[in-house]
Amino acid sequence: xxxTISGTPGSGKSTISKILITELHAEYINxxxxxxxxxxxxxxxxxxxxxYAKTHPETDIDVDKECxxxxxxxxxxxxxxxxxxxxxxxxxxxxxxxxxxxNPEIGAQRIWKDLQQEERKLKRNEGEYSSFxxxxxxxxxxxxxxxxxxxxxxxxxxxxxSHYDLVIDTTKLNPEQAAKKILKFIEDEKKINNSL
Numbered sequence: 001x002x003x004t005i006s007g008t009p010g011s012g013k014s015t016i017s018k019i020l021i022t023e024l025h026a027e028y029i030n031x032x033x034x035x036x037x038x039x040x041x042x043x044x045x046x047x048x049x050x051x052y053a054k055t056h057p058e059t060d061i062d063v064d065k066e067c068x069x070x071x072x073x074x075x076x077x078x079x080x081x082x083x084x085x086x087x088x089x090x091x092x093x094x095x096x097x098x099x100x101x102x103n104p105e106i107g108a109q110r111i112w113k114d115l116q117q118e119e120r121k122l123k124r125n126e127g128e129y130s131s132f133x134x135x136x137x138x139x140x141x142x143x144x145x146x147x148x149x150x151x152x153x154x155x156x157x158x159x160x161x162s163h164y165d166l167v168i169d170t171t172k173l174n175p176e177q178a179a180k181k182i183l184k185f186i187e188d189e190k191k192i193n194n195s196l
Contacts, residue, residue, distance in 0.1 A: 007100035010110040035049065064088070071083040166185045
């Protein structure tokens with residue numbers, strides 16, 4: 001089984017994914033982290049990489065294809081895979097498609113809190129923000145730019161919830177509660193499929 005995780009910034013996608021991989025003994029692929037690593041190798045922030053991607057589509061397309069191909073290969077080996085990335089559902093149509101969203105204000109607060117810890121800040125490679133308001137605006141702009149790129153490259157809007165099998169709002173849920181809902185959904189899906 002492949003589970004793809006998409007969603008909005010600060011919704012808890014990575015934390016929830018890590019709970020799922022533990023519970024399901026799954027392999028983990030993270031397209032967002034692969035892009036952050038690419039930005040680090042180029043010596044730039046994720047924000048600058050996204051600007052660069054406007055004229056260099058390979059920075060999106062190559063990473064997305066590589067992640068989805070890896071997920072497919074691991075699945076063929078009989079492994080369960082959790083593949084996190086905004087458009088992974090598009091490349092892995094056979095997956096259980098999960099969309100995790102959060103109120104933008106709450107999502108920005110979570111990211112701001114992360115950025116106050118040096119280790120987390122380095123891992124996120126978000127760029128420099130001098131205030132919470134600046135970060136909030138930066139997240140909003142990045143979401144719009146990302147959506148335009150995906151529409152241009154893949155002809156999809158990843159924010160269209162009709163793409164997904166399950167949509168969860170984590171505004172009032174902690175990661176454990178959200179993961180529990182996903183696990184229940186997967187279990188129920190298995191029962192339905194087994195009875196067919």
